Amino acid sequence: MPSQSLEYPKQPYSTVNRYDSRASYSLETIHQIINTSPVLHVSFAAPGGGDSPFPAVLPMIGQMGSFARPSADTGDVLDLYLHGYVSSRIVNQARGAGSDGEEEEKKKGLPLTAAATHVDGLVLSLTPNSHSYNYRSAVLFGHAELVTDVAEKLWAMELITNSVVRDRWRHTRVPPNGAEMQSTSILRVKIAGGSAKIRSDMPSDEKADTQDAELVDRVWTGVVPLRLTAGEPLPAPGNRVSEVPAYLREHIGEACSGFEVKP
């Protein structure tokens, strides 16, 4: 555990400009948002250089971790591990990165941005302009490389599988066989910077509106909490385990355990 709360250095690309009182550069805060997001949107410059002006964006599963210096503390300096596919564009680019000796940048790996946003509530105020969400969003910027070490790859696959359902890995057929190891790719993203932005509050209106009695008597204001919840598990046609296992029940129970919005 780090002896003090670590923060990512503010970079021009990572500094929050709007509502900067909602910003955080804390490793722990950012890593928590990333780790609890079931999917990340991973953006990178379109393959082939200037052919397309639009960044590529892929939804990927990711988890923070450190294989070189194992740690379960989200406040530590960690890498982002992403689950990809051999044939997917991002993996091909990460593989290509480093082969071109001309650009120092390329040697670091494929530059990418990973984004996660949890929408925790609808914030309904007196005027459309002061409407908002309660939310937790995070972006991480870094360079991605393909994980080639088998031990690290297996470690990251277990980390990612258990992030989807805690303790799932050892309750399945493991380890993956040769074909499975071949067809799955893991990217390790060395983080260069990051930031988070959080709103968790009741609506806030201008004085001119809160003093308008007709308006206040007419418009309901408050927060509608939102949460990703799990429903009753649906067994597959081929499933022969009659009871939903305890580790899965527990995992789902936590996903359903009420709303976390603190208004």
Add this chain to the structure above:
Amino acid sequence: MPSQSLEYPKQPYSTVNRYDSRASYSLETIHQIINTSPVLHVSFAAPGGGDSPFPAVLPMIGQMGSFARPSADTGDVLDLYLHGYVSSRIVNQARGAGSDGEEEEKKKGLPLTAAATHVDGLVLSLTPNSHSYNYRSAVLFGHAELVTDVAEKLWAMELITNSVVRDRWRHTRVPPNGAEMQSTSILRVKIAGGSAKIRSDMPSDEKADTQDAELVDRVWTGVVPLRLTAGEPLPAPGNRVSEVPAYLREHIGEACSGFEVKP
């Protein structure tokens, strides 16, 4: 309503390469995924050109629509309207776009990619490698420009507000005053291409695993449905409307009306 189901043309940047049987280029499918996502991740090349190798990503609220040719049909050719802020980087860039006469690309507006992903379920199979999500994801590629026409801006603000809570706009203090119009920016994104990817199914395992009796007797397989649900509305300290209004109840009721996953 279009006389036939329209599709976005496949572009090199928009073509789904992996699991292309899950891909869709249907305007209606893509627009529905975008419209039902409470937040979009909007990516664009970092401001200042080559200063940062990482794309910028901002969470923004967006809705498909057409002011020039009003249509409520998501299968129509539509623009993407995004809600931003005057001071935010993306709006500044969109404002700057077009001022540089040297590049044809710039005249079209700021190139960006908008991404939305709904995670509908955890797909738990016999092996980690065949684990998956049920999901609906979409990306749209296009050029963004600032909306300067007041009528179009008001129309888009109402469209976006009512996407958060249906019918909310007219139940608040409208229209926005001068300061509110100044401080809010709307971007109109002319769409160049897009694609969606959808999985909505039970797990699928290799024959070698499904024929392994010990394994099948041991591992629970199936789908855990996930859904963004709304909790009981929490009134603001200043709220004086004792009953949650019917339009809001209805909106929340739909958000809570059970799981849509079709396994």
